[in-house]
Structure formats: C-alpha cells, structure tokens
Amino acid sequence: MLQMMSTNSQVDASLDDDTNTNHHHHHQQQQEEEKEIMEKTEDYNEKAEMSKNRPFQPWWKQITLRSMVASVVIGGIYSVIIMKLNLTTGINPNLNVSAALLAFIFIRTWVKMVRKLGFVSAPFTKQENTMIQTCVVACYGIAMGGGFGSYLLGLNKKTYEQTGVNTEGNPPDSYKEPGIGWMTGYLFLVCFIGLFVLIPLRKILIVDYKLTFPSGMATAVLINGFHSMGDDVAKKQVKSFTKYFSLSFIWGFFQWFYSGQGECGFSQFPTFGLQAQKQTFYFDFSLTYVGTGMICPHIVNISMLLGAILSWGIMYPLIRKEKGDWYPENMPESSMRSLNGYKVFIPIALLLGDGLYNFIKITCITLTSMYAKLRDRRLASSGNPDENKAINHDPKQDEVFLRESFPLWIAPCGYIAMAIISTFAIPTIFPQLKWYYIVVAYIFAPSLAFCNAYGAGLTDINMAYNYGKVGLFIIAALSGKEHGVVAGLAGAGLIKSIIAVSFTLMQDFKTGHLTYASPRAMLISQAIGTVLGCIVAPLSFFLFYKAFDIGNPNGEYKAPYAIIYRNMAVLGVEGFSALPRHCLHLCYGFFVFGAGINIVKDLSPARFGKWMPVPTAMALPFLVGAYVAIDMCIGSVVVFVLDRLKTNKAELLVPAIASGLICGEGLWTLPASILALAKVKPPICMKFLAS
Secondary structure, eight states, X not given: OHHHHHHHHHXXXXXXXXHHHHTTSOHHHHHHHHHHHHHXXXXXXXXXXXXXXXXXXXXXXXXXXXXXXXXXXXXXXXXXXXXXXXXXXXXXXXXXXXXXXXXXXXXHHHHHHHHHTTOOOOOOOHHHHHHHHHHHHXXXXXXXXXXXXXXXXXXXXXXXXHHOTTXXXXXXXXXXXXXXXXXXXXXXXXXXXXXGTSGGGHIIIIIISOOOOHHHHHHHHHHHHHTTSOHHHHHHHHHHHHHHHHHHHHHHHHHHTTBOSSSOSGGGOOTTOHHHHHTTOSOOOOHHHHHHHHHSOHHHHHHHHHHHIIIIIIIHHHHHHTBTTTBOTTSOTTSTTTHHHHHHHHHHHHHHHHHHHHHHHHHHHHHHHHHHHHHHHHHHHTTOTTOOOSOOOOHHHHHHHHHSOOOTTHHHHHHHHHHHHHHHHHHHHOTTSOHHHHHHHHHHHHHHHHHHHHHHHHHOOOOHHHHHHHHHHHHHHHHHHHHHHHHHHHHHHHHHHHHHHHHHHHHHHHHHHHTTOOHHHHXXXXXXXXXXXXXXXXXXXXXXXXXXXTTOTTSSOOOHHHHHHHHHHHHHHHOGGGSOTTHHHHHHHHHHHHHHHHHHHHHSOHHHHTTSOOHHHHHHHHHHOSHHHHHXXXXXXXXXXXXXXXXXXXXXXHHHHHHHHHHHHXXXXXXXXXXXXXXXXXXOBOOOOOO
C-alpha cells in the first residue's frame, strides 16, 4: 500500500514538473493548445484534468445520480464478496483502493456509453470518485464488521451445539437463530450512532494534529493518480481488470460443474499428495484468495503459511498421538473437549496476546503523542520559534476541508437520540443484555472511539475488534452463567460497531481532505452507505446461509470466527474449566508467543523487524486449514513476478489484477447461490483416490 503511495507520489511530482515547464511556453501558444483540448470532446481525461482549475463545486453537486448508482452496484458486489470471505476464512483485506479503482472504471464506462448515445456527460472528478469510494466502503464495512461471521453467527444453534451442549457456561437456550428482521434492526441501532461520535473532532484529528491515516492517505494518492495520469495508463488498468475479472468468473463457472455432493471438485485437488491433503496442505484453485494475497502485505501471507506449518504440519499430528491420554479416545474430533478444543483455544490465545500488546502499545503511543501536542501548543503560545515542525499540508486542502462546518447541535443531539433509542430497543432483541450495560457502553464509547481513531491515525492499526473483545469478556462475566454468552456476544458487537464506524468516517475524511472533497458530502455518502450496508449485508448473509452449509467445520464455509467468539464468551463465563487437558499450558505459551513477537519486532532494527511474523495472521490457519495460506502466498508470488517482469507498471497493474480476480469469482457466488437455492446440483463429482 505504502509502495503504491510512493509510486503515485512520484507520478504526481513528474506531472507537476511538466506543468511548470508548460508555463514557459508563449501565452498565445498556450491558448491555442487549450482551445484544441476543448474541441476534443471525445477525450474524457483531458476535460477532467481541466475541471480541476475551476472553482470547487458545492457539496450537493459532488453527490450525483450516477455516483449513487455506482455505489449501490459496487457496494452490493463487495458485500457479497466480503460475506464469502467472512464465512470461509474470516480474512478481511483492505479493499479501499480496489473500491476506488472499480468506481473509476464504472464511471469511465458510464461516460463512454452516454456519449455514444449522443448525450453530454459531465467530467468525472476526483471528488465524485471519493464520494463513491466512501459510500462503497461504508456499505461493505457492515458486511465485514457486522458480525455475520463472528459474534452474530456465534449465537446460532449450530455453533451452540459445537461449543458443547448444556455445559456450565453454555446453558440451554443460549442461542438465537439468524433472522433478517432482527439483524437489520440491530445493525441500524449499533452502526448509525457511530456517525455522530467524532464529527466535532474532525478538525483536531485531521488539520490540527495532522494525523496521517496511512490507508486513507494511500487511497487519496491513488484517486489523485487516477485523475492525473494519462489516458494510456487508465486504459491499461481497465483492460487488466476486465481481463482478469472475466477469467476469474469463467473459472468459477467451470469449477462448479465438478463440485458435486461432498468433498468434490478442484477445491479438493491434492496438489502435494493425498497425505498432505489430509493435513489441508493443497492449492484449492480459488482465485479470490489469490487476489486477496496480492493485496495483503507479503509478511501477512508468510505468517499464515508459518501458522499452517506449525499447527497442521507439526502440532495437530502430535496431539492426535495423545488421543486417549489428553482427551477421551471415543470422543469425536469436532468436540470442544477433543482436538477441536486445541484448534479453537490456541488461536484465541494468539489473538489475545497480539491484541493485548497492541492495545497497550497504541494506548501509550496515543497518550504520549497527545501530551507532546499539548506541550507544543503551550510552547507555541509562549512564542517558541520552533512552534511548527510538523509537515505542512497544502493550505488549500485545509481551507476546503474547513469551509463547510457542521451545526454544533448535530453530533450531541444525534448521539443522545440514537443512544436513547438503542437503550430501549436492543433489550427487545436481546433480553439477556440489560439496559444499564448499554448505557455504560454509550458513556465510554466516545472516548474509546477518539483513542482508537487517534492511534489508527498514527499507526494504521484499527483496534475496534480488540475493544469489542474486551467488552465481550467484561459483559459475559458480569451477566452470569445464564445470560453471559448471549449478552457478551451482543455487547461486543455494540461496542465494536460504534468505534469501527467512527474510525471509518475519520479515515474517509482524510481521503476527502487530500482530494478536496466536501466533508458534508462525505458524511452524507457515509450515511447512505451505512443505510445500504444495513440492508444489503443481512440479505447477502441469508443468500449464503440458506444456500450453503454455514458453520460446518469440515465444509467450505467453516465460519471460523463464529466458534472463536462463542468460546471467548464461554471462557468469560466459565473461566479456564472449559479447556481440554494441557490446552491451558499451550494457551499460556502462545499468548506469550503472540506478545513476544511484537516486542521483538518493535525492539529490533527495521530491516530485521519487518520480517517478524504477524501473530493474528498466524492464528487463522489453526482453525481454517493450510490451503488458504497457500492460496495467499501464491498471490504474493504473482506480485513478486510482476515486479520483476514489469517493474514500472506493476504498482499500477497489481490493484487492477487483484480486483479482477476477487470480483470475478466473488460475483460467480451469486448465480451459484441461486442454483443451490433452486436445488440444482453440479452434474459431476471429481474426487482423487489412492492407487
């Protein structure tokens, strides 16, 4: 991501140099060139480039009909793709750049079609591009963080049965089956309130503190690059996306014919042999995960492979040998008192070790930085000549960003009104979650949201999920054995959603700040995207839930985080009595290991620290399997090869190729789901047997 930023910055710098050179041309020659440009109405990019010199449009003109259509289409597609990733592996790549690129391609195609029909179309500006990206991210963000693969799905009966029926911390009736009505209502209650939390602090975080929000800045640099690069570059990106989108969609369609009942098809291809396949070491030919691996940093993919080797290659075969000693011999491996207990609780320990360390680290960084800012302000007010050592932003960016103010009453009134509604409404959905826990959560949420946004603005690490896990443990423990699991899972979603939505809005404000977009238009786009997400996400979830076997530990749609979150809640209620033999000792070790890796990484020189594995990434294959790590690493290999073959073009083509691979096979999921709902089965089952 940062490499893409630097590359695009160089492109922008070279374009600025060209502009400065053009100023030396004769004035008359420049007028003739401008007239010639105006006459080329077919050349879209030239007109868009000229529009940058016009006065900035008011906020209501930055939100257009075509941008809303694009947002609905792209947001819906990405919601389905993210839902599939949630319910298969739990991996959530950052698709901000991909959303911005797809918006650019969509509107370019729209403009060309309109002009071929003989109509005049307004130039596509980077502000409009930013609006679409903001709306799309808000929409698929609900599918990504709405709990459909974690805390909400962890409430269903199947996950309840897998965790252990009628145990002390998992009592009868401590489950709630998914429903479109209550899920949609819950999402509106817990997500919308996040829009009001940090609005009054946007000037402090973006302009005064000059926080970078690296992902938001990278997206802005790329959007600026899309609208300043030559038409040839844009055409290559569009061509690459279209080519790999088609390839991925056709490949998904082709695979379907061989994926009959049971473990069939290319997804079960024994790439490294049948024995390796039993330990989940194979390439499952999923272009979605290959594309995801192209977007994720190399160290994340390598970390997943290390986790797969450690778990499925070494630990699980050794634990199986202790069957009859560590756990009962006649107990199935899917039981939490059997091998599955180690598969679930060891990654929980890794996640908690990594999360707790980063929680403490980001908190310390936040407090230290805030203290330094306050001290600098005091020195500045006393006339210190070094009052402004920070990197200066373009004053015009600050001017545009601050030109439109929000009414002072909108944030507190909106927050208090939504809090009151939620306090009365959420207990009707979850009677186990008492109203006073909700009130306390809403009292502390604004300060937690500010700390999270500040820390993420410095480090690009969003801690919303960790705040949610802390809330899960606290509420589960306080609610008691009868109601603890349901209350903990519902409360975790409430806390996480407020913090996550407010962070997303602030990150998008950073993108808008750098692309001269209107803050009011961005807030409206975010609100539209949130409404769209609260409607589309439950619908896309039920498309999968009704068509496929969701939560089957031996199937494609394992939904690993559902059982992880459920067991976190059980752990908060029961304590460590829920663990099988020696599992607690392994959990202690992996907890220390997760925190220790981070400590070594932070204390080591940068050239060594960057190669330290990521504990959270290592934890995923423990439950999902090794095949996902292999897919992701192939994505890294593709990026490496592209870097070597097309050094100058790789940074521009990688996002387009990755987006095409993800969107193509992801979109095939829609017709595949419809066929499954219609009881249309694939005609062939391709299996591999030992000779």
